[in-house]
Amino acid sequence: MQWTLVVPLKPLARAKSRLSDTAADGLRPGLALAFAQDTVAAALACPVVRDVAVVTDDALAGRELAALGALIVPDEPGGGLNPALAHGAAAVRAARPESAVAALNADLPALRPLELARVLDEATQFPRAFLPDAAAIGTTLLAATAGRELLPAFGTDSRARHRTSGAVELSLTDVDSVRQDVDTGDDLRAALALGVGPQTAAAAARLLIKGQ
Numbered sequence: 001m002q003w004t005l006v007v008p009l010k011p012l013a014r015a016k017s018r019l020s021d022t023a024a025d026g027l028r029p030g031l032a033l034a035f036a037q038d039t040v041a042a043a044l045a046c047p048v049v050r051d052v053a054v055v056t057d058d059a060l061a062g063r064e065l066a067a068l069g070a071l072i073v074p075d076e077p078g079g080g081l082n083p084a085l086a087h088g089a090a091a092v093r094a095a096r097p098e099s100a101v102a103a104l105n106a107d108l109p110a111l112r113p114l115e116l117a118r119v120l121d122e123a124t125q126f127p128r129a130f131l132p133d134a135a136a137i138g139t140t141l142l143a144a145t146a147g148r149e150l151l152p153a154f155g156t157d158s159r160a161r162h163r164t165s166g167a168v169e170l171s172l173t174d175v176d177s178v179r180q181d182v183d184t185g186d187d188l189r190a191a192l193a194l195g196v197g198p199q200t201a202a203a204a205a206r207l208l209i210k211g212q
């Protein structure tokens with residue numbers, strides 16, 4: 001089964017506010033863009049991903065991610081993360097109604113294509129399935145096979161909400177790169193230890209040079 005991923009991305013100037021003690025206001029937008037670039041590049045390199053739709057209103061991010069091969073969907077609802085994801089999934093299904101769709105956060109800079117393929121292959125067995133994040137509280141991926149609504153419920157404590165919604169929790173091991181979202185300085189250090197993509201490596205090096 002081939003998947004279309006829906007990747008939400010906040011305007012860069014407002015993104016990753018919880019990293020403010022790790023990256024100053026002037027550097028955070030570049031870091032958030034680097035996370036998204038490495039996430040989207042790894043997703044597009046995944047053998048079971050047909051295409052990647054990024055839901056964003058950020059012009060720079062839209063240009064950079066389109067250059068990688070992503071489709072850009074304007075965040076027309078402007079109502080936050082879950083409306084953006086529902087809108088992205090609807091846009092994908094309007095173009096190709098039988099698509100299997102999965103929401104994937106844009107802050108997975110250590111993402112590895114073959115680990116993502118293992119998660120998506122497992123998700124094909126269920127109408128809806130999700131992967132908890134590294135902290136075991138949130139969610140990094142929510143999948144819906146053909147004919148099933150995505151029904152995204154991301155945000156604080158989304159693991160419990162996705163479970164309650166009837167989505168099957170995937171309990172794979174050795175898919176750390178798909179779980180490792182980056183919200184805090186500790187998360188960034190964990191991602192760097194796993195091994196990040198080239199854009200994040202360069203952005204993290206700039207943080208060190210500036211002594212952030």
Ligand SMILES: Nc1nc2c(ncn2[C@@H]2O[C@H](COP(=O)(O)OP(=O)(O)OP(=O)(O)O)[C@@H](O)[C@H]2O)c(=O)[nH]1
Nearest residue numbers: 008009010015016017018055075080081084105106
């Ligand atoms: N299109 C869109 N994406 C969003 C919105 N809010 C959050 N996201 C994205 O959803 C994903 C998960 O969000 P968070 O991990 O909370 O990231 P964030 O909002 O940049 O981080 P904080 O500012 O620290 O809360 C990230 O890829 C965000 O860019 C929104 O209103 N619209």
Ligand SMILES: C=C(OP(=O)(O)O)C(=O)O
Nearest residue numbers: 138139154155158181183
């Ligand atoms: C949006 C989510 O993540 P975070 O905790 O990274 O905001 C989530 O886990 O549903």
